[in-house]
Amino acid sequence: MSDDERLEEIIRLIASKHGIVVGRDDPLLVLQTMNLLLLKDNQAAMVSALGQFREEIEAVAHTWGEDAKGKAERIMNAALTASQDAMRKQMEACAASAVTDIRKVVDAGVARLASVERGARGLAAWILGTALAASVTTAGAAVIVWTYFTR
Numbered sequence: 001m002s003d004d005e006r007l008e009e010i011i012r013l014i015a016s017k018h019g020i021v022v023g024r025d026d027p028l029l030v031l032q033t034m035n036l037l038l039l040k041d042n043q044a045a046m047v048s049a050l051g052q053f054r055e056e057i058e059a060v061a062h063t064w065g066e067d068a069k070g071k072a073e074r075i076m077n078a079a080l081t082a083s084q085d086a087m088r089k090q091m092e093a094c095a096a097s098a099v100t101d102i103r104k105v106v107d108a109g110v111a112r113l114a115s116v117e118r119g120a121r122g123l124a125a126w127i128l129g130t131a132l133a134a135s136v137t138t139a140g141a142a143v144i145v146w147t148y149f150t151r
Contacts, residue, residue, distance in 0.1 A: 003036065 001009075007024065010032055014022050022028060 006036070007032070
């Protein structure tokens with residue numbers, strides 16, 4: 001709605017409500033015109049202030065976003081480092097446990113081999129003793145046979 005139409009509407013409204021005919025040069029309408037100008041000026045100033053406020057809010061939001069992104073990256077890096085440390089410690093514990101278990105198995109195997117070795121030495125000594133006894137017996141038999149035939 002244009003300013004002239006607005007003025008005509010105001011003149012009709014005053015005439016219908018109050019029964020007073022107001023002309024275009026009436027001081028009341030001058031005040032109305034001044035109020036409209038002030039409202040337009042204030043509206044333009046508000047639009048400008050809101051635009052600046054919006055820019056500031058967007059800048060702050062961008063800064064907060066960048067800060068949040070940086071903090072999230074630092075948190076993720078810290079979590080990754082902690083996870084790697086935990087995995088390394090767990091792997092070291094598992095390796096130590098495996099070494100202990102392997103050592104037990106090897107020690108048991110060595111003990112069993114030592115037992116088998118003792119048995120084998122005993123068997124070898126018995127065989128040697130038996131072979132020696134057989135040799136002595138054979139030699140004795142040979143002496144007897146030789147003595148029997150050489151007489």
